[in-house]
Amino acid sequence: MMGAPENRGTGPGLVVVGALTLPGVRRSVGHAQRFLRDMLSPDHPGLDDLVTVVSELVCNAVTHTASGDGGWVTVSLLAGDGFLRLEVADDGAGGGCPQVRAETGAESGRGLRIVDALACAWGFRPDGPGTVVWAEFPSAGPDLFGNSDRGLSRGSSTLMSTAFEGGER
Secondary structure, eight states: OOOOOBOOOSOTTOEEEEEEEEESSTTHHHHHHHHHHHHBOTTOTTHHHHHHHHHHHHHHHHHHSGGGTTOEEEEEEEEETTEEEEEEEOSOOSSOOOOOOOOOSOSSSOHHHHHHHHSSEEEEEEETTEEEEEEEEEOOOGGGBSOTTOOOOGGGTTHHHHHHSSSOO
């Protein structure tokens, strides 16, 4: 059942687990997925849902906001009491708020329907000229984080350089 997005702010008790700013290009979707896989344990029960949602939110930011016109997208993972919050900040839309579209059978337009189906709650808030879209997921606690230093794995040593290379946007 689709719920209306909530417009909650950051709220008390949230701790930033990690954050990554990427260029507003399509290949940043894969880098955002890798970032979450590096931050969380492979055994985290919500990992696949978080990775799916970050894909949709980063893709939306690159496609529908100024981030896709040479801007930036910031992915943040925050932990609260019994939940994780994924936030994706963009450079601004210039035309409306994030909203779930009615099903039309089209190939596009399903991103926020997926977010709504997988997250316990989701919403958005203004952030200067940009927007932060967030989604929350249940979490059993800090023992489910994969990287104790909150850094990127050795496999991600080329993450930033490949994100900034030219080519396909």
